[in-house]
Amino acid sequence: MNAISANELSPKDAQSTPPSLGNALGVLVVSALVVAYLCLYPFMLTGPLASVSINAISFADFAPGDIIANVVLFLPWGAAVGWAARGRWSLTTTVVVAMASAAALSIGCETLQQVIQGRVSSGMDVIANVAGALVGVPLARFIALPRWNARTTARYGGYVVVAWVVSRLLPFVPSLHPHDWAVNVRDMLAADAPSWRRILYFTAGYAAVFSAIRRMGFVKVHPLTVYGSLGLFLVCAQVTIESLHADLGEWLGLALAWCGFYVWQNSEDLHQRALRVLVTSAFLVEALRPFDFQASNPFSAVPFHALLDTFNPINNMRAVAEAGFWTAALIMVWYSRAVKPWQAAAGVTVLVLVTELLQTTLTGRTPDTLPVFMAVVAGFWLQATVKRLPAEG
16 A cells, blocks of 8 residues: 655645635535525425515424424535635634525525425524534535545445445344254255346445455455455354345355456456446446336436435434445445546435436336435545545555
């Protein structure tokens, strides 16, 4: 691993370097449009705007969940203002501008909601939005800082590995009776042959884990030994877990991933190209199954509200780990010297968002907020710890 170079900007220097005016305005405009869309859908106007009074914004009815949602909604706006103001304004000025602009944007949206069918204007939403912008300002200092070194490489790679281990082993409640293990193995061998989709899923998953371990760069023993040991631990541990059923497809996927790394270990360029195609294909196949390309649900041009209307609370740690693994793995395999961290993170977030929205028309499945949320989390994680990829090997 290459250490951080001497001419690298320090985090303090990076915070004082302002982004270009065009980039700053672009981020602010996009943030404002996204906030406005989420606040105003479905745009069913029912009356003239001129007849609306600001006094119609009520402070009477509100729920704790609404307050939390409105705080979270304006976090990105505060971060965008803080990032655009970096190196231009003091912290006090930035906070004042973020809160004032959030208040203006929020009041404008709440006023427009008075003429949109099904929407209710609330003064508490304005207060929550301003609070969200205030909390979001400090997030800007963690965006795109040049903190690359071997330790942060291990941190991001370790996140990918831990997410995969958690998603494969939760809940880890092993049985104490060898008879149960034998029954699990017997059922696995007696089951139908695994589908190509499952084999692709596990091959890509283990290949992404092996790549993450390789990028961590602290393993002194032969990497192929580490890959094999981790994989065998996972698949063998599942045999002992009462609530899980061993999957022959996972054994085949582990074997194929290990063989692929053995064959391509000395051809880095070919290895990375194959890994990008493999992981991206497995994600799309898993997300869009069963490929029933018939519009089963009403189609909307930009159905962001489908994600909001079908929001599921994050209460399944295994689902969280699995969604986090795939989004982080996608960012990892597409991130290279030719692709900046923010480009990889933003591109993968868009890919996950579009994939979830396509489910409403291509497969009839219900889109889920969790993968999109995890894509954003993985992107912020990358932005906070990584600037560029050092030479491997």
